[in-house]
Amino acid sequence: xxxxxxxxEQYAALYTSPEDELLHSINDSTSATHKQPHMLSxxxxxxxxxxxxxxxxxxxxxxxGSFTGYSALCLAKGxxxxxxxxxxxxxxxxxxxxxxxxxxxxxxxKIHLHVGNxxxxxxxxxxxxxxxxxxxxxxxxxAYYELLLPxxxxxxxxxxxxxxxxxxxxxxxxxxxxxxxxxxxxxxxAADDRTEQVLLTVRDGLLLIKKK
Numbered sequence: 001x002x003x004x005x006x007x008x009e010q011y012a013a014l015y016t017s018p019e020d021e022l023l024h025s026i027n028d029s030t031s032a033t034h035k036q037p038h039m040l041s042x043x044x045x046x047x048x049x050x051x052x053x054x055x056x057x058x059x060x061x062x063x064x065g066s067f068t069g070y071s072a073l074c075l076a077k078g079x080x081x082x083x084x085x086x087x088x089x090x091x092x093x094x095x096x097x098x099x100x101x102x103x104x105x106x107x108x109x110k111i112h113l114h115v116g117n118x119x120x121x122x123x124x125x126x127x128x129x130x131x132x133x134x135x136x137x138x139x140x141x142x143a144y145y146e147l148l149l150p151x152x153x154x155x156x157x158x159x160x161x162x163x164x165x166x167x168x169x170x171x172x173x174x175x176x177x178x179x180x181x182x183x184x185x186x187x188x189x190a191a192d193d194r195t196e197q198v199l200l201t202v203r204d205g206l207l208l209i210k211k212k
Contacts, residue, residue: 003164003166003167003201003203003204003205004201004203009044012044013043013044016043016044016047017047018043019043019046019047022073022101022104022105023043023046023070023073023074026040026068026069026070026073026101027040027042027043027070029068030067030068030070034068039067040067040068040070040071041070041071041074041135041161041203042070042203044202044203045071045202045203045206046070046071046074047074048202048206049071049074049075049133049159050074050075050077050078051078052078052131052157052159053074053075053076053077053078053079053131054077054078055078056078056130056131056155056157057078057079057080058078058079058080058083058129058130058131058156059079059080059082059083059084059130060083060084060085060086060127060128060129060130060131061075061076061079061083061084061085061086061129061130061131061132061133062085062086062087062088062122062125062127062129062131062132062133062148063075063085063086063087063088063132063133063135064087064088064118064122064132064133064134064135064136064144065088065089065118065133065134065135065136065137065161066087066088066089066094066095066098066113067089067094067098067135068094068097068098068101069087069097069098069101069102070101071133071135072085072087072098072102072111073101073102073105073107073111075131075133076105076107076110076111077107079107079110083110084110084111084112084127085110085111085112086112086114086125086127087111087112087113087114088114088115088116088118088121088122088136089113089114089115090115090116090117090118090136090137092115095113095115098113099113118136118140118144119140119143119144119147122144122147122148123147127151128151128152128153128156129148129151129152129153129156130153130155130156130157131156131157131159132148132152132156132157132158132159133159133161134158134159134160134161135160135161135162138162138165138177138178138181138182138185139177139178139181140181141160141181141182141185142181142184142185142188145158145160145185145188145189145209149194149195149211152211154211155210156210156211157208157209157210158207158208158209158210159206159207159208159209160185160189160206160207160209161204161205161206162182162204162205163182163185163186163199163204163205163206163207164182164201164204164205165178165179165182165183165204165205166179166204168182169182169183169186186199186207189207189209193212194211194212195209195210195211195212196209196210196212197209197210
C-alpha cells in the first residue's frame, strides 16, 4: 500500500536539508548491498530524528535496532557534549556494518554498540534515558515499552518506528504477526494513562510518546 504519494515524498526530500557525506554514503551502500534496504530510516526521517535530538539536547539516547547505523548517527548529532548513545543490534552482520560506519564518524566515541538480545542488554545499562528510538522486532514493542517507560526521564521521548507497518494496520481485517503486534502496541499506548502521544504519518509511521 502506498501510504504517502511518491511525488509528495520526492518533494519533501527536495526541500529537506541534504544528508552529510557519511549518511549519504551509508544510504547508498545499504540500498545497493543490503537484502532489506527499506529498513533504513533514510533522508527525510533521518533529518527529522536529528532535529528532534538537537531540540532536546539529550544526555543519554537508547536505540533498539541499529540496522546499518544511519539513524544512530542522526540521533547522535544532538547529544550533549558529554552525552552517550547506546544502540543494540541482534544481527551480527548488521552490527559489523554498524561498527564500520560508526568508526568513520567524528561522533564515534559517543556511540556504544551492543550486540545481542535487547531484552537482556537493556537491564545492564544504568541510565535514565532522555530519548529512545524503538525500531526492533515488532512483536516485542509492548515489552520494550513497559521495560523502558519507568526509565524514561521526566521530559524524555520515546519514538517508535513502523507504527503503520506498511499500511497493514489500516486493513479492515489485520493479518500477519507483525501487523497484529503493531496494532496491539498502538492500542496499548493509546490506553495508557501514564503517557500522551502523537502518531505521525512520516514514512512508515512514527509514534512519539512522552510521560504526562
